[in-house]
Amino acid sequence: MKILVSALETSSNIHLKELKKHLDDDIELVGVFDKELGNPLYDLTALAIMGFVDALKKLRFFFKLRDELVELAKDCDKVLLMDSSGFNLPLAKKLKKTYPNKEIIYYILPQAWAWKKKRVEKLQEYCTKLCSIIPFEQELYSKKEMISYVGHPLLDEITQFKHTYEKTDKIVFMPGSRKTEITNHMPIFRQIARSIPNKQHILIIPSKFDKEYIKNTYGDTSDFTISNDAHQSLIDAEFGFICSGTATLEASLIGTPFVMSYVAKRFDYFLGRMFVKLPYIGLANIFFDKMGKNAIHKEFFQEEVTSKNLLDEYINMDKKQFLNNSKVLREYLQNGSSKNVAQIIQN
Structure with missing residues (x-):
């Protein structure tokens, strides 16, 4: 079986790697994904974008990429789309129009x-099967037969969980995987690292980045020990300073106390706040809100993201309560998703 895959995000490719373990050996992946999983059309590093402004700059390229993937799909048995709705929804629309009977799994x-x-209606129109990793997500969909909660991929990928809170000599810093996230957070993270003596400061850098990219994007990293293993670093650390994204849910599940921060381009942040009407941004906080509980961690945005605010949370946070909440979160998400998605693909 040959599957067309569109997985543009770093986090999506981590999930795809786990999913591939449960797929039959004769299944071939083609399309866009991390090069360690096969032979993709493009290196993911070239596709990394952040926000509306960056996306507009690369619009012509993404139209070309969409057309190339539609052409590739001609010889594929099924299509697997992962995250990246700004690209994957228009791709799904064109795939559906070009190949009305081809199975499209999101x-x-x-x-x-x-x-x-309104994306709910588009997903139900363009796709065949919808694999949800959010427990309450199904409520939005009228075609219940299309969508199923498959569990959460992080519960496949995380192999160790904390059961008691212990101080260690390590603090983890996760400035994100997109260029703008990294450049916005690194000056603040450097200040924090210099303000906490007698600790080892672990900086998480995705393994796909080469030395030149790291030098140009991260700047001076002499205050940090570099790690490519986010899970193990979170297990080892007593606390984390983490940019908004999947990593915040990862830390929440593992049980590593942290504070979340996010600094976007002003225009992007303005648009986001105008359209997104949620009390929280961090997924763990959103889940707790759905359960009628208080937030599991603090969130700081834009001008609030200062070394003082983040350090105050490091000092004052109730870390044992955080761990208790982490256990509640694990129960809420139930199980991993990869095996269930593999079964859907192969049926």
């Missing part, structure tokens, strides 16, 4: 519960 659905609820 895994890591667009967060229509956060904004752009």
